[in-house]
Amino acid sequence: MSALAEKLMVTPVDETSGYDTIHELGQQRLMQYGFPDMKTEEWKYTPLRVLEKRAFQDPIEATTALPSWPVDGVVLHFEQGVLTSDPATLPEGVKLSPISPDLLGKKDYDPLYGQREGAFGWLNLAKFKQAWHLEITGDQTVILATTLSKAFEAQVHPRLLIDVAANASLKLIEDQRDQGQGLINIACEINVAEAARVEHVICRQNAESVWIQRTDVDVAKDADYRVSAFDRGGRLTRHDLNVHIKGAGANGEIDGLVLLNDRQHVDWHTEIAHCVGHTNSREAFRFLADGSGVGVLNGRIHIHPDSDDSHSDLNTANLLLSDDARINIKPELEIYSEEVTASHGATIGQLDEGSLFYMRSRGLTEAEGLALLKFGFAAEPMMQIQTPEIREWVLGQLKEVL
Amino acid sequence: MLKIKDLHVSVDEQEILKGLSLEVGEGELHAVMGPNGSGKSTLGYTLAGRDDYEVTSGSIEFDGEDLVEMEPDERAAAGVFLAFQYPVEIPGVNNAYFLRAALNAQRKARGEEEVDGVNFLKMVRESLAELEMDESLLKRAVNEGFSGGEKKRNEIVQMAVLQPKLAILDETDSGLDIDALKLVADGINRLRDGKRSFVVITHYQRLLDYLTPDKVHVLSGGRIVESGGPELAHRLESEGYGHLERASA
Ligand SMILES: Nc1ncnc2c1ncn2[C@@H]1O[C@H](COP(=O)(O)OP(=O)(O)OP(=O)(O)O)[C@@H](O)[C@H]1O
Numbered sequence: 001m002s003a004l005a006e007k008l009m010v011t012p013v014d015e016t017s018g019y020d021t022i023h024e025l026g027q028q029r030l031m032q033y034g035f036p037d038m039k040t041e042e043w044k045y046t047p048l049r050v051l052e053k054r055a056f057q058d059p060i061e062a063t064t065a066l067p068s069w070p071v072d073g074v075v076l077h078f079e080q081g082v083l084t085s086d087p088a089t090l091p092e093g094v095k096l097s098p099i100s101p102d103l104l105g106k107k108d109y110d111p112l113y114g115q116r117e118g119a120f121g122w123l124n125l126a127k128f129k130q131a132w133h134l135e136i137t138g139d140q141t142v143i144l145a146t147t148l149s150k151a152f153e154a155q156v157h158p159r160l161l162i163d164v165a166a167n168a169s170l171k172l173i174e175d176q177r178d179q180g181q182g183l184i185n186i187a188c189e190i191n192v193a194e195a196a197r198v199e200h201v202i203c204r205q206n207a208e209s210v211w212i213q214r215t216d217v218d219v220a221k222d223a224d225y226r227v228s229a230f231d232r233g234g235r236l237t238r239h240d241l242n243v244h245i246k247g248a249g250a251n252g253e254i255d256g257l258v259l260l261n262d263r264q265h266v267d268w269h270t271e272i273a274h275c276v277g278h279t280n281s282r283e284a285f286r287f288l289a290d291g292s293g294v295g296v297l298n299g300r301i302h303i304h305p306d307s308d309d310s311h312s313d314l315n316t317a318n319l320l321l322s323d324d325a326r327i328n329i330k331p332e333l334e335i336y337s338e339e340v341t342a343s344h345g346a347t348i349g350q351l352d353e354g355s356l357f358y359m360r361s362r363g364l365t366e367a368e369g370l371a372l373l374k375f376g377f378a379a380e381p382m383m384q385i386q387t388p389e390i391r392e393w394v395l396g397q398l399k400e401v402l
Numbered sequence: 403m404l405k406i407k408d409l410h411v412s413v414d415e416q417e418i419l420k421g422l423s424l425e426v427g428e429g430e431l432h433a434v435m436g437p438n439g440s441g442k443s444t445l446g447y448t449l450a451g452r453d454d455y456e457v458t459s460g461s462i463e464f465d466g467e468d469l470v471e472m473e474p475d476e477r478a479a480a481g482v483f484l485a486f487q488y489p490v491e492i493p494g495v496n497n498a499y500f501l502r503a504a505l506n507a508q509r510k511a512r513g514e515e516e517v518d519g520v521n522f523l524k525m526v527r528e529s530l531a532e533l534e535m536d537e538s539l540l541k542r543a544v545n546e547g548f549s550g551g552e553k554k555r556n557e558i559v560q561m562a563v564l565q566p567k568l569a570i571l572d573e574t575d576s577g578l579d580i581d582a583l584k585l586v587a588d589g590i591n592r593l594r595d596g597k598r599s600f601v602v603i604t605h606y607q608r609l610l611d612y613l614t615p616d617k618v619h620v621l622s623g624g625r626i627v628e629s630g631g632p633e634l635a636h637r638l639e640s641e642g643y644g645h646l647e648r649a650s651a
């Protein structure tokens with residue numbers, strides 16, 4: 001076992017939870033496969049040195065104040081990764097309970113997901129303390145607020161399964177704020193059942209913690225899943241977002257915006273899989289890297305065999321705002337059906353001097369012009385957010401930071 | 403208003419303006435004509451303060467101030483406006499928002515009060531109507547996907563809202579249809595109040611028929627090689643620039 005695995009495995013897990021078989025399995029697999037290193041293709045641009053150097057403490061009590069959100073909804077607060085809200089007081093249509101062990105980690109054994117970057121998934125299975133099952137019917141708004149306080153130096157492995165029932169409609173805001181220096185390793189599965197709709201918005205602002213997240217989404221027949229991620233950077237963040245379109249008539253969309261500055265490293269690995277035909281998907285992702293920020297996007301479109309009439313478009317445009325910033329973009333198209341359309345485009349550029357001069361010639365100062373140019377560029381993917389209040393909320397935050 | 407003396411300007415170490423002198427008095431409208439590549443746009447960019455346009459010698463005085471030392475936004479606030487030959491597209495930046503931000507930035511720099519949304523909208527709607535432009539253009543990104551003519555008219559809308567003291571119009575008439583040309587000319591004439599000055603760069607005397615310039619200059623090889631009244635534009639239209647370049651060589 002590698003030094004990293006040894007360190008992370010050191011605290012024993014509670015074996016009275018009924019999850020012991022699953023914890024054991026996670027542990028075995030982790031030992032078998034180990035942690036990725038620089039030779040692991042999927043982790044080539046994201047070294048785990050920060051993690052290796054870090055010593056983890058036991059979790060401590062903390063109460064982080066929550067911000068306000070632009071829409072009313074059920075707020076589930078995960079303080080240091082542990083649910084503090086009372087699952088018994090939820091309104092009708094929103095049910096929260098511990099995941100039954102037989103539902104657990106289903107995707108981790110699913111050959112469809114393979115062993116692509118399993119280490120943190122296995123680690124989560126081996127070490128999670130709570131695993132929640134959120135079930136949605138009707139028309140709901142849910143806010144998942146995850147906060148890591150200033151004193152946070154622990155490792156936590158939250159696990160969540162969200163089932164959105166057929167014909168249901170869910171607005172899901174994941175508001176993630178880290179001020180600490182620990183490790184959070186989230187595993188989240190979302191099942192969007194037939195003809196259900198999910199508008200998912202991820203708003204993230206990280207400090208020194210290592211933030212690892214995996215979101216696996218299954219989209220059933222005629223269902224619609226759209227996610228918009230506004231990531232304001234962090235010391236080391238890695239998000240694997242997999243959207244698997246599994247029923248005809250279904251649609252999946254990913255929009256992302258990542259802002260990076262000094263000593264920040266954010267890696268998004270997205271995958272949109274068309275598992276059947278008559279399906280649509282779209283992805284637009286933008287990075288703005290300033291200072292010594294490093295951004296990584298691996299955007300995969302995978303059209304399975306016998307998936308004719310699948311249509312997919314992946315577009316990424318990126319801005320380097322300083323000489324030290326770096327952006328690594330890798331679109332991957334794997335297409336095994338004939339009658340499909342799959343397009344992709346990727347650009348990395350700098351702010352256009354001509355545009356800046358045009359703005360200044362109209363009276364804007366250099367700083368005002370730059371901010372407006374950056375805003376114009378960054379806002380585009382976030383304009384896709386459907387609910388106007390949420391869209392304005394995200395754009396407002398964007399304006400504040402630029 | 404504007405006094406340019408023996409101006410030398412280099413771009414990328416290459417001298418483009420080679421001793422250009424030009425004086426435009428208060429309330430006057432001067433036309434600048436000249437062959438392609440003679441330095442007309444270079445003059446416009448230099449007046450607006452573009453970074454890589456280096457003034458190696460000579461002087462530009464505007465309203466009694468030394469323009470060369472000023473930043474582009476300071477020049478704008480002081481009242482200099484350049485209508486670009488090729489207006490720039492700015493994706494993601496709303497046209498109305500941009501213009502209001504520009505107006506208020508100028509006003510702030512001059513120590514004036516900002517214009518609120520309602521009054522701004524009134525101003526800009528008026529200008530749009532005068533130029534027969536659709537209001538939907540306000541909601542679009544600056545110049546993005548605008549037709550050539552719409553871009554040019556948008557420059558005039560900006561000018562009308564920003565109310566500069568000196569407007570340099572770089573081939574604003576190029577690419578306009580006959581009706582649009584008349585609208586743009588009307589837009590310019592509306593702003594002629596006896597105080598505001600104009601430098602109108604053009605290849606065609608058709609625009610000048612509407613504007614009746616006080617003076618017409620010919621720019622060739624980086625210098626003003628001939629100046630005269632409106633009749634000079636007519637002569638150029640029939641004779642071309644051939645004889646001038648030979649004469650100045
Ligand atoms: N960055 C540059 N480096 C070198 N030469 C340049 C640069 N920019 C402009 N020039 C040259 O300067 C000269 C003058 O260009 P300018 O755009 O001012 O001409 P113009 O009179 O406006 O022409 P037109 O009528 O075609 O608009 C041209 O020969 C052009 O190629």
Ligand SMILES: [Mg+2]
Binds near residue numbers: 442487
């Ligand atoms: Mg020109």
